[in-house]
Amino acid sequence: MHEVKDTLRASVYVTFDGRVIKQFRGPRASERFANEVRVLEELERKACPFVPRLLAVNRAQLKIVTTNCGSRVEHLDQKRQDEIFKELEEYGVRHDDPDKRNVTYRSQDGRFCLIDFEFATILEKKN
Numbered sequence: 001m002h003e004v005k006d007t008l009r010a011s012v013y014v015t016f017d018g019r020v021i022k023q024f025r026g027p028r029a030s031e032r033f034a035n036e037v038r039v040l041e042e043l044e045r046k047a048c049p050f051v052p053r054l055l056a057v058n059r060a061q062l063k064i065v066t067t068n069c070g071s072r073v074e075h076l077d078q079k080r081q082d083e084i085f086k087e088l089e090e091y092g093v094r095h096d097d098p099d100k101r102n103v104t105y106r107s108q109d110g111r112f113c114l115i116d117f118e119f120a121t122i123l124e125k126k127n
Contacts, residue, residue, distance in 0.1 A: 009118075014068060019055060024062040024118070032118035033062040039093055039117040040066070048091040050084075050106075050113040069113035070106035084112050094121045 005012040008026040015021065024033040040054045052066035085098040095102065096119040104113045 018068045020066045020068050022064050029062050036118040039120045042122050043091055046091045050111055069115055070104040073103045073105050076100050092123050094123055096120050
């Protein structure tokens with residue numbers, strides 16, 4: 001496994017077969033874990049094509065396994081970054097941490113993707 005992130009809030013590893021393992025820890029870990037699971041399930045129901053797919057959930061260990069959405073983006077202009085996060089709102093989710101560190105690039109189809117939904121908000125449906 002390759003370590004991608006190891007912080008107070010989470011550790012993230014990419015397995016040799018490309019799956020991403022994220023374990024939550026630190027302040028409000030169970031709340032952040034539950035929110036990310038809820039948001040990813042919602043985005044999967046809505047067939048959002050540029051977010052990871054949830055493969056496994058371990059509630060006892062506060063761990064999720066997802067598909068890999070590519071590599072981190074080093075350079076991205078602000079206009080394009082804003083467009084990517086705005087596009088997510090069309091699927092009923094606001095990211096709430098719209099930073100470049102949460103954007104990846106999937107070279108298989110040339111698509112920018114979004115990751116890290118522990119602070120995201122599922123938006124209320126408009127009448």
